[in-house]
Amino acid sequence: MGDKPPGFRGSQSWIGCVEACLCLDHFGGPQGRLCHVPRGTGLQGQLESLFAHFAGGGGPVMVGGDADAQSKALxxxxxxPGTEAYVLVLDPHCWGAPKKPTEIQAAGWVGWREASTTFDCNSFYNLCLTSRNPREQQHTQD
Structure with a gap:
């Protein structure tokens, strides 16, 4: 796409949510909208927006951070009630077709995690919210 130096092609280097969003746009995939959260504690304030994103038919949310280098897909x-909240997290390194859907859960590839302990409070996060529906994407904008 031209956004990386020539040596990037064929390398083992990782891309982040910003690049993933650019790729979705460039290759005609689902639409991506970026949301930057300066600190992991700020994700608690994004949970209602994320809930609305999913409730409105939004697709997976790619999550990348700096101090928290463990990539996630929500x-x-x-x-x-109160501040209790959980996120359904998929490890994006999961691959292959399981024989039964419960296999990926049993292997730890996907599961509900307490939101307050899933994100590093010292890390920033970039979220790439995916959607095929432009109206839904506009609805979830901050």
Whole structure:
């Protein structure tokens, strides 16, 4: 796409959410909208927006950070009473077709995690919210 130096092609280097969003646009995939969260504690304030994103038919949310280098894909949000909240996290390194859907859960590739402990409070995060529906994407804008 021309956004990286020539030596990047064929390398083992990783891309982040910003590049993933650019790739989605460039290759005609789902639309991506970026959201920058300066500190992991700020993700608590984004949970209602993420819930609305999924409730409105939005697709997976790619998550990347700096101090928290463990990439994640969010597939859902469950808001409980008070500050109780959970995120459905998929490890994006998961590959292959499981024989049963429960296999990826049993292997730890996907599961509900408490939102307050899933994100590093000292890390910034970039979120790439995916959507095929331009109206839904506009609805979730901050």
């Amino acid at each position: 597939l859902g949000v469950c808001l409980g």
